[in-house]
Amino acid sequence: MSETTPHRLSGKRVILGITGGIAAYKTAELIRLYKKAGADVQVVMTPTAEKFVTRLTLGTLSERPVHAEIFPENELGSWTKHIEFGLWGDIYVIAPATAQSMAKLASGMCDSMLTAVALAARCPILVCPAMDHDMWEHPATRESVQTLEGFGYHMMEPEEGELASGLIGKGRLPEPENIFKRTAEIIAKSASKKKGRLAGTKVLVTAGPTREAIDPVRFISNRSTGTMGYEIAAAAERRGADVILVSGPTSLEKPEGVHRINVTTAAEMYDAVHKETDAELIVMVAAVADYAPANPAQSKIKKGGEEPDLDLQPTRDILASLGAGKKKGQTLVGFALETDNGEENARIKLEKKNLDWIILNNPNEEGAGFGTGTNRVTMMGRDGTEEPLPMMEKREVAEFILDRVLGEDS
Ligand SMILES: Cc1cc2nc3c(=O)[nH]c(=O)nc-3n(C[C@H](O)[C@H](O)[C@H](O)COP(=O)(O)O)c2cc1C
Incomplete structure (x- = not known):
């Protein structure tokens, strides 16, 4: 990144949705990359994701409180946060996306902050699936992927390699650096679609x-x-x-x-x-x-x-x-x-x-x-x-x- 030209993500607002997959640990690095580029990052996670990575880590790195529950116990008046985030973000990146969360997104279920934000979002959505090879190949998952693509979501194919299960195959979450690059590309494309006489100037x-x-x-x-x-x-x-x-x-x-x-x-x-x-x-x-x-x-x-x-x-x-x-x-x-x-x-x-x-x-x-x-x-x-x-x-x-x-x- 050059010192003179701000990164394309500078000043952009990234909502990062983390679901309960083993690759959730990689999101700490992803947040760091977004922040380094000057983006604001709001983390939302599924309750299961908390079993893999702590709110404390993510909240500290993103410098914002992390939200998981759609009905938080102690925050009166915050039940509309999913709508607020949906309007706030310039992009919603869901990484890693589990088979379960993708199935929920494909069927329009919104029982968590993460899934509800997806329905409320007006910005582009990037989904980065990660799971065991057989889960990835299962017809149910294939169908979810197809449906999400049909919604106009951007999908990032998982990579081939050694999986957490010990098996070799397709299912690895792409490296944070690659998710970061793809995020910037999507933002740049949606910026060039920006209307107005000065678009691209x-x-x-x-x-x-x-x-x-x-x-x-x-x-x-x-x-x-x-x-x-x-x-x-x-x-x-x-x-x-x-x-x-x-x-x-x-x-x-x-x-x-x-x-x-x-x-x-x-x-x-x-x-x-x-x-x-x-x-x-x-x-x-x-x-x-x-x-x-x-x-x-x-x-x-x-x-x-x-x-x-x-x-x-x-x-x-x-x-x-x-x-x-x-x-x-x-x-x-x-x-x-x-x-x-x-x-x-x-x-x-x-x-x-x-x-x-x-x-x-x-x-x-x-x-x-x-x-x-x-x-x-x-x-x-x-x-x-x-x-x-x-x-x-x-x-x-x-x-x-x-x-x-x-x-x-x-
Ligand atoms: C150790 C462990 C690792 C897991 N890793 C994955 C994974 O990489 N991908 C996936 O789709 N599910 C994985 N799961 C299963 C999910 O955690 C499970 O389907 C959960 O209900 C997902 O919830 P969520 O999508 O709401 O976060 C894993 C489960 C365990 C116990």
């Missing part, structure tokens, strides 16, 4: 402020909350894009389906952004510090000592550097926060930094700029267009901006 968005250290406890920053950038990231994701959000420090929750990279300083943001320059659309919303203390103090500056001399030096200009290296077919959108001569300054910035669009807003205008849920912006295009948009919720502003950039009507 990589979009890079920056958001929030940066912080430049003065000493270990103090920093220079600005009033950006990150809201506008987060809304643009979420809007692009809703249109089917693969979104990378490089975010300065904010208190905002990561938008669903978006891959977030957290940074603190302008220099860190510069590096993170430059690892993602293959994005087809780049929207730079972050309020990046223009200057940073040249020599931040290593220990806290004390009151009463010598008056501190804040020697500032310019940070590297991320937008200018992206503009200079702009790739063919790439669209680069910048934001300009101007208090004076807005239009004029924004147009100069657009030209100088080789942008396709610049979004102008004025923090002194009521309801616009930092810390508000609304914004009023003017969109300025490279072709000379200039469109002042009315005051709107930032979510709507984000939709408008994408409409204009993609040449769609709103």
